[in-house]
Structures are given as structure tokens and as C-alpha cells.
Amino acid sequence: MLKGTLAFVLLLILALAGADLKRRWSRGRRRLPGFEGFVTVLVGALLGNAGLGLFPADLTAALRPVVLLGLAWIGLLVGLQFDVRLLRWIQPWQRWMGFLVPFGAGSIAGGAALAVGCGLHGSILLAAVAMISSPRLIGVFLRSGPPADRSAMRLIRLVTALASTPALIVYGVGMTLMVPAGGPLGRAAESVVGAGLAVVLGYATIILLRREHEEIHVLALLLGIVALLAGAATMIRTEPMLTAAIAGAIISNRGHLAHRALRAAHAIETPMLTAILVLLGAWWLPRVPSLAVCAVLVGIRGAAMVAGGGAMAAVARGHGVRLRTRLLGMGLLPQGPLALALLVGGAVAGGVDAAFAGGIFTALVINHAIGGAWMHGVLFRRATRSGGRHA
Amino acid sequence: MRWFFLVSVAAVVWLLRALPGFVLADAGASALVAFGLLTIGGELAGEVAARLRVPRITGYLVLGMAFGPFVLGLVSAPDLDSLRVFEELALGLIALTAGGELQLASLRKRWKLIVGITASHAVGIFLGAAGLFWLILRVFPFLGPLGPAEMAGAATLIGIITVAKSPATTIAVITELKATGSLVDTVLGITVLKDLVILIFFTWVNGIVHGWLGGPGDVSGGVTSLAATVGLSLLAGGGLGLLLGTYLSKIGLHPEITVLAVVLLSLEIAHGSGLEHLLISMAAGFAARNLFPASATGFLRALERSSPPIYVIFFGLIGAGLDIRVFATAWLAVLILFAVRLGLVWGVTGAMARALRADPPIRRWAWMGFVAQAGLSLGLAARVAREFPNFGGALAAVVVGAVVVNQVAGPILWRHALVASGEAG
Structure with missing residues (x-):
């Protein structure tokens, strides 16, 4: 059996190399890209507790600081991409629908999870995961050619871009409230201090980055800030991902150097994400995935997204937007690695078992397949043909 | 404004640590806070140091000392333990870089000088200081x-x-200044060779002293076993370097994480079998660079470019671990030790370089590359404190004090040498 740190880095290399090989192999063979993070989690699962059992059973516990740092880094990235100036440019109805559709679908899925006995902790986590829709697939398809329905594609992109904000808020607030009371400051004061710390460190980052021109020093400073945020947030019993996201949003909206921070943050996004996903795989025990969780996240969330997409299509038509399809919600089904990151966060916070995690993971893969197939077959149908000819 | 921010954050962290129930609740979170403080503070301190024309690492060290458990206590002793893996990881990466800097052709050209100065240090400085x-x-x-x-x-x-x-420290200053030339090559070669020699030499002398004081003094057994350790470490490092070079030339995917894995593997081998982590990593870098020059050179350059965060955390942790309270009780002994060592390093290095007709920059400036002391000296002092209870504790305290002074003065002198000799990039 290998030791924690080495085991972790070996897992990381295998996961990254596996993902690269898969990408090379699938290039030119399939038009629908695989679920991002799937190989990473799979490698972890095959070599970890669920598979060969090569690595220590307490790997996740031993590397908790790495997981906290990784989650806070993802949170910072989400925050850095939250730009109020961009929100002002879109029409109010688009803004409302963009937030309401994922929030509504997530709330319905969360309520259903509570009804089938997932518990409050699991239901909040599931609600947050259900709100997330990935913009990645659209980006991939767009590279092969224009969509058949440009207006529908724009609306789907809008929602997928905004969906991470309600998801992160629900996740962060929910997880913070789920921490048992008994801290030295009291729950309300801890939340206020956590938010205050995020704001102060966000402004501090702007000041710190002003004179830094070399990317490596920007990266070092960001790493320090995120470590400080993750550690301090955990110490005062608030959610590190949300705290980092608030700091990221401050940097993005109050500074003129947000692009520097974003570039540096993106530079190690893949290793950070891979690190936490591979740990998720290694932590997962061989349990039958929870059918109830899977059904809620696929069936209930899918129905809610399709209904929300229909409502959005109706509102859009009312505002004079010409749409060829009403099934916008189908395009909101695919979910990205942010959903998996939330799952890791939930697992670190406790209260998530392997069956629950397996249920969510299975549902994410199914949602990706259904939503991806719809996009491929309907939204980008003509583009695929013309793209093929072009190629 | 930047410093105002750092002071504010430090105050908040101090407050968090002062309030009962925060620190003990989560050791991992506390270590993350320490990591963040050392990184941000180190970056700012490094910038100030650069403005004052001293090496950035001096800034990292001083900041580490200030934040460490012996002064402000913002980084606690358990935090240092939790972050030990980062220190060892950084040391491995630095050693890998150092090994990668050594080119066989250059070493062949200078081997007489390298061996000569190393031998003169082992004999001259040792006998002079002991006497x-x-x-x-x-x-x-x-x-x-x-x-x-x-x-x-x-x-x-x-x-x-x-x-x-x-x-x-020597390598960090070279990397920071992007220095190249005969002085750099010679000092690097001596640095690596001296590291091998000192380990064997210490074990030998330690055995002799134990013999004098009536303890277990198996000199030959200890030296043989250590020589085997050094040999096996070099062999293991060579194997790892071969592995790394082959991977970089044949596959080359995610080289940064591969190097991290190589360093961790070296750490695991060292911990598991009692070999030397530093030597394994150095040998790995050396083998990769000299066996696969085309694929390893570019990568090692990239590793150097991305070294600032590694140095910030490594030297910050080193600084935090230095107990400067010793100055209050033994400042005179510390200053005597510092002055004697400085004089011997200057005299012996200069004399040997002149005797071997080295280039003028080496004769004049090379000694400045041998002033800094850190982990190895502290490790030896800790061993002395453990093995010689009569006087070891007091001796270790004086050595720690001298290491603090050497570690502050050493990088400044070495930077001066590289700039004055015209080898700084």
C-alpha cells in the first residue's frame, strides 16, 4: 500500500493521462464528447477503495487540506466569471429566467429528494447539483459549425452561464447552515465574519495584484489568498467554496485586473479539478448507486428543466424572439464537473454516503448523454452535416 | 497599502488563534491559513528585499521568522509539522533543479577545482574551526x-x-538571478559534492567523539553504512532520473505533475529505506539532464521559471522554524561562531582557488557561495543535542543562532558575488 501523498499524485497522473488518451482516441470518432471528469473519477475508483484498493482507505481524510484548497479554487473561478457588467447588458427577462429556471428545477429536485428520504443535508446538496448546467457541450458543438436554432442556443448558453451562481449560493448557505451549532462565535456571527473575510480578501487581492506583472507571482499570490480563504472559512465553520466565490466576484467586479487573476486561476484549474475528482473516485466504496437519487436527478430534474425551458421559450416568444424549438430544457440537461466538485464538497462536509454519491454520478452521466444527444440531433443537426462537409 | 492589508490579515489570524475553539477544531484548516500567510507575506517581503537589492529568499526567511512560533506565533508549531511535506517537496524540487543544472561536460572541465575546494573545506575548515x-x-x-x-x-x-x-539557498539565488558562468558551475559542483562528503564525514566524526566520551563509537560501521546509503541514494536517483527522462522524451504528458510524482517517489523511498531524499532528487535531475538533454533541458528551465511559489513556501517554513530567541542568551557565542566560520570559509576557499589557479572570479567570489546554512546544519545540531545530553543542547542552541545569521547573510553575500562577477543574468 502506498502512502497518501504519493498515491494521490500517482492517481492524478493516471487520471490526467487517461483523460488525454481518451481525448486523443475519441478525436474524429464520436461527435458527442464524453462527460468531463468521467475518466478522472473512474481511474480513482478503479485503483482506490472501490477497485484494486491500492491506496490508503483514509486518503480523502489525509488530503483534506488539498481538497479544501481545490474546492476554494473552483469557487474562486466561478466568482471570477461572475461579471455584473455583462449581466447589465442582457435584458431583464433573460436575467430573471436565467436565474429562475435552474433555481426552480433545483428546488423541485431538492424537494423530491427530501420526499424520498435523502435527508436534509443530501437534499440540499442534490438541489445545488441539480441547478448546474454545463455550457461546455455547446462550446464543443459550436466549433463544428453554427447551430440549427441560433436563438435557442443563445438562451441555453445564457442559462448555463448563470446557473452556477444560484447553485453555489444554495450549496454554500445550505452547507453552512448544516454545520452543527457550538462554535465560539455563534452561527450568525460566523456567517457574517465569513462573508466579511471574503469581501476583505477580495479587495486585498485587487490591491496585491496591482503591482504584479509576472504570471507566476500572480499565481503565487492567488494560491496564498485561496489557501487563506479556505483555511479561515473552515476554521470559522463556513463554506470555503462560497467564501472564495464571493472573493472572486469582488475581484471580477471591483478591479481592473480581473483578467490577470482569471488567467492565473485557469492555469491550474485542470490539476485542481482533477485532484479533487480523482480523490472522489478513490474515496468511493463499491456500493450500488442509489436508484432514488438517480431517479430524482434524471427524472424530476429533467422534467423540471424541460418545463422551465418551455416557460422560458414562451416568455422569449412574448418578447419577439423567434424559436424553432420549445424544448429548450433539453439543452440544460448536461452537467459539468462543477456538479462533481459540489459532490466532493458535500462528501468532505460529511453526511454523504457512497450509494448517494454513486447515484449522483450515474445521474450526471445519464443527463450528459440525454442532453448531448438532443443537442447533437436537434440543436446542431444541420450544422453537423455542414460541418462534416466543411471538414 | 499592500502592507496594511498584510498586517490586517495577520491581526485577524492572530485573533482567530487567540479565540478558543478555532485552532484545535481543524488542524488542516489551520495549516492552510499558515500556508496562505507565508505565501502572501513572503511574496510581499520578497518584493521589498528585491528593492533593497538583497535576494528575495532573505525576505521570505525574515517574514517566516516573524510569523513563526518563536516571534508572532501566527504560524504555530503544529502548522509547521502539517506543512513539513511541502518543505520536503520543495527541497526535492530544488535538488532536482540543482542536479539538472550540473552538466557532465562542465564538471569534467572543473573537476580538479571542485574536488580540491571540497577537500579543503572538509579538512581546512573542519580542523581550523575545531582547533x-x-x-x-x-x-x-x-x-x-x-x-x-x-x-x-x-x-x-x-x-x-x-x-x-x-x-x-545557493541554488535559489542562482535561479533568482538567472546566473550562468564558471563561478556558478564551480560553486554548484562543490555544493553537490560537499553534501555527499559532509554526511559521511559527520557520521565518522560523530563516532569518534562518542568513542572519546565512552559511548558507542563504531566509526567504521557507521561510515560504511553511510557510504552505502549515499551510494544507494545516488543509484536510486539515477534510476528515477532515467525514468523521468524516458517519460519526458517518449510521452511527455503533464510534465509538472510527473516531476511532482518523481519528487514524492524520492521522498517515499527516502522515508521507507533510510536513504537521502536530497541526494536522490539531485541524482535524478542530473541523470535526466545528462542522459536526455533534449527533452529534459527545456523542462528544467520551465521548472526554474515556476520556482517562486516553491521558494516562498520553502524558505518561509525554514524561517518559521528558526528559533531566534537564542540571541537573548547566547548572542556572543553565536557571533563568535559566525565570525570564525566566515573567516575560515573566506580563507580556505581563496587559498585553495589560488593554489589551483582558478579563474579570478572564483578566487575572489566563490567563498560567498558557501556562507548560507540551513536544513542540513539544523539537522546535525538536532542530532548533537540528542546524542550528547551533557553539552549538546547548549551547542545546538548556539549553532541554531549561527545558522540564523548565516542564512540571512549568506544569500546577500552570494547575490553580491554573482552580480559583481558579472554572472547574474
Whole structure:
């Protein structure tokens, strides 16, 4: 059996190399890209507790600081991409629908999870995961050619871009409230201090980055800030991902150097994400995935997204937007690695078992397949043909 | 404004630590806070140091000392333990870079000088320091009342610790200044060779002193076993370097994480089998660079470019671990040790370089590359404190004090040498 740190880095290399090989192999063979993070989690699962059992059973516990740092880094990235100036440019109805559709679908899925006995902790986590829709697939398809329905594609992109904000808020607030009371400051004061710390460190980052021109020093400073945020947030019993996201949003909206921070943050996004996903795989025990969780996240969330997409299509038509399809919600089904990151966060916070995690993971893969197939077959149908000819 | 922010954050962290129930609740979170403070503070301190024309690492060290458990206590002793893996990881990466800097062709050209100066240090500095301190201890008994055998033993141990230097500091300053040239090549070669010699030499001398004081003094057994350790470490490192070079040339995917894995593998081998982590990593870098020059060179350059965060955390942690309270009680002994060592390093290096007709920059400036002391000296001092309870504790305290002064003065002198010799990039 290998030791924690080495085991972790070996897992990381295998996961990254596996993902690269898969990408090379699938290039030119399939038009629908695989679920991002799937190989990473799979490698972890095959070599970890669920598979060969090569690595220590307490790997996740031993590397908790790495997981906290990784989650806070993802949170910072989400925050850095939250730009109020961009929100002002879109029409109010688009803004409302963009937030309401994922929030509504997530709330319905969360309520259903509570009804089938997932518990409050699991239901909040599931609600947050259900709100997330990935913009990645659209980006991939767009590279092969224009969509058949440009207006529908724009609306789907809008929602997928905004969906991470309600998801992160629900996740962060929910997880913070789920921490048992008994801290030295009291729950309300801890939340206020956590938010205050995020704001102060966000402004501090702007000041710190002003004179830094070399990317490596920007990266070092960001790493320090995120470590400080993750550690301090955990110490005062608030959610590190949300705290980092608030700091990221401050940097993005109050500074003129947000692009520097974003570039540096993106530079190690893949290793950070891979690190936490591979740990998720290694932590997962061989349990039958929870059918109830899977059904809620696929069936209930899918129905809610399709209904929300229909409502959005109706509102859009009312505002004079010409749409060829009403099934916008189908395009909101695919979910990205942010959903998996939330799952890791939930697992670190406790209260998530392997069956629950397996249920969510299975549902994410199914949602990706259904939503991806719809996009491929309907939204980008003509583009695929013309793209093929072009190629 | 930037410093105001740092002071504010430090105050908040101090407050968090002062409030009961926060720190003990989560050791991992506390370590993350320490990591963040050392990184941000180190970056700012490094910038100030650069403005003052001293090496950035001096800034990292001073900041680490200020934040460490012996001054402000913002980074606690358990935090240092939790972050030890980062320190070892950084040391491995620095050693890998150092090994990668050594080119066989350059070493062949300078081997006489490298071997000559290393031997002169091992003999000249050791005998000079041991002799001088044997005399000093008679006049100024700063280790307390000692018998003749103990006095000789203590002087001998001081002599051997005086020879030790910090390879990481030398390499960090070279990397920061992007320095190249004959002075750099020579000092790097000596740094690596000296690291091998000092380990064997210390074990040998340690055995002799134990023999004098009536303890277990198996000199030949200890040296043989250590020589085997050094040989096996080099062999293991060579194997890892071969592996790394093959991977970089044939596959080359995610090289940064691959190197991290190589360093961790070296760490695991060292912990599991008692081999030397530093030597394994150095040998790995050397093998990769010289066996696969095309694929390893570019990558090692990239590793150097991305070194600032590694140095910030490594030297911040080193600084935080230095107990500067010793100055309050033994400042005179510390200053004597510092002055004696500085004089011997200057005299012996210069004399040998002149005797071997080295280039003028080496004759004049090379000694400045051997002043800094850090991990190895502290490790030897800790061993002395453990193995010689009569005087070891007091001796270790004085050595730690001298290491603090050397570690602050060493990088400044070495930077000056590189700039003055025209080898700084």
C-alpha cells in the first residue's frame, strides 16, 4: 500500500493521462464528447477503495487540506466569471429566467429528494447539483459549425452561464447552515465574519495584484489568498467554496485586473479539478448507486428543466424572439464537473454516503448523454452535416 | 497599502488563534491559513528585499521568522509539522533543479577545482574551526563547565557543523538571478559534492567523539553504512532520473505533475529505506539532464521559471522554524561562531582557488557561495543535542543562532558575488 501523498499524485497522473488518451482516441470518432471528469473519477475508483484498493482507505481524510484548497479554487473561478457588467447588458427577462429556471428545477429536485428520504443535508446538496448546467457541450458543438436554432442556443448558453451562481449560493448557505451549532462565535456571527473575510480578501487581492506583472507571482499570490480563504472559512465553520466565490466576484467586479487573476486561476484549474475528482473516485466504496437519487436527478430534474425551458421559450416568444424549438430544457440537461466538485464538497462536509454519491454520478452521466444527444440531433443537426462537409 | 492589508490579515489570524475553539477544531484548516500567510507575506517581503537589492529568499526567511512560533506565533508549531511535506517537496524540487543544472561536460572541465575546494573545506575548515573552538572554549566556556574530553568532543562537532552549508539557498539565488558562468558551475559542483562528503564525514566524526566520551563509537560501521546509503541514494536517483527522462522524451504528458510524482517517489523511498531524499532528487535531475538533454533541458528551465511559489513556501517554513530567541542568551557565542566560520570559509576557499589557479572570479567570489546554512546544519545540531545530553543542547542552541545569521547573510553575500562577477543574468 502506498502512502497518501504519493498515491494521490500517482492517481492524478493516471487520471490526467487517461483523460488525454481518451481525448486523443475519441478525436474524429464520436461527435458527442464524453462527460468531463468521467475518466478522472473512474481511474480513482478503479485503483482506490472501490477497485484494486491500492491506496490508503483514509486518503480523502489525509488530503483534506488539498481538497479544501481545490474546492476554494473552483469557487474562486466561478466568482471570477461572475461579471455584473455583462449581466447589465442582457435584458431583464433573460436575467430573471436565467436565474429562475435552474433555481426552480433545483428546488423541485431538492424537494423530491427530501420526499424520498435523502435527508436534509443530501437534499440540499442534490438541489445545488441539480441547478448546474454545463455550457461546455455547446462550446464543443459550436466549433463544428453554427447551430440549427441560433436563438435557442443563445438562451441555453445564457442559462448555463448563470446557473452556477444560484447553485453555489444554495450549496454554500445550505452547507453552512448544516454545520452543527457550538462554535465560539455563534452561527450568525460566523456567517457574517465569513462573508466579511471574503469581501476583505477580495479587495486585498485587487490591491496585491496591482503591482504584479509576472504570471507566476500572480499565481503565487492567488494560491496564498485561496489557501487563506479556505483555511479561515473552515476554521470559522463556513463554506470555503462560497467564501472564495464571493472573493472572486469582488475581484471580477471591483478591479481592473480581473483578467490577470482569471488567467492565473485557469492555469491550474485542470490539476485542481482533477485532484479533487480523482480523490472522489478513490474515496468511493463499491456500493450500488442509489436508484432514488438517480431517479430524482434524471427524472424530476429533467422534467423540471424541460418545463422551465418551455416557460422560458414562451416568455422569449412574448418578447419577439423567434424559436424553432420549445424544448429548450433539453439543452440544460448536461452537467459539468462543477456538479462533481459540489459532490466532493458535500462528501468532505460529511453526511454523504457512497450509494448517494454513486447515484449522483450515474445521474450526471445519464443527463450528459440525454442532453448531448438532443443537442447533437436537434440543436446542431444541420450544422453537423455542414460541418462534416466543411471538414 | 499592500502592507496594511498584510498586517490586517495577520491581526485577524492572530485573533482567530487567540479565540478558543478555532485552532484545535481543524488542524488542516489551520495549516492552510499558515500556508496562505507565508505565501502572501513572503511574496510581499520578497518584493521589498528585491528593492533593497538583497535576494528575495532573505525576505521570505525574515517574514517566516516573524510569523513563526518563536516571534508572532501566527504560524504555530503544529502548522509547521502539517506543512513539513511541502518543505520536503520543495527541497526535492530544488535538488532536482540543482542536479539538472550540473552538466557532465562542465564538471569534467572543473573537476580538479571542485574536488580540491571540497577537500579543503572538509579538512581546512573542519580542523581550523575545531582547533579555534577548542581554544575559545578554554577562555570562554559558553557551553558550561566541560571536562577535557567533552571540550575536545564539542569543538570537533562544531568543526564539522561549520563545514555544512545550504545547497537550497545557493541554488535559489542562482535561479533568482538567472546566473550562468564558471563561478556558478564551480560553486554548484562543490555544493553537490560537499553534501555527499559532509554526511559521511559527520557520521565518522560523530563516532569518534562518542568513542572519546565512552559511548558507542563504531566509526567504521557507521561510515560504511553511510557510504552505502549515499551510494544507494545516488543509484536510486539515477534510476528515477532515467525514468523521468524516458517519460519526458517518449510521452511527455503533464510534465509538472510527473516531476511532482518523481519528487514524492524520492521522498517515499527516502522515508521507507533510510536513504537521502536530497541526494536522490539531485541524482535524478542530473541523470535526466545528462542522459536526455533534449527533452529534459527545456523542462528544467520551465521548472526554474515556476520556482517562486516553491521558494516562498520553502524558505518561509525554514524561517518559521528558526528559533531566534537564542540571541537573548547566547548572542556572543553565536557571533563568535559566525565570525570564525566566515573567516575560515573566506580563507580556505581563496587559498585553495589560488593554489589551483582558478579563474579570478572564483578566487575572489566563490567563498560567498558557501556562507548560507540551513536544513542540513539544523539537522546535525538536532542530532548533537540528542546524542550528547551533557553539552549538546547548549551547542545546538548556539549553532541554531549561527545558522540564523548565516542564512540571512549568506544569500546577500552570494547575490553580491554573482552580480559583481558579472554572472547574474
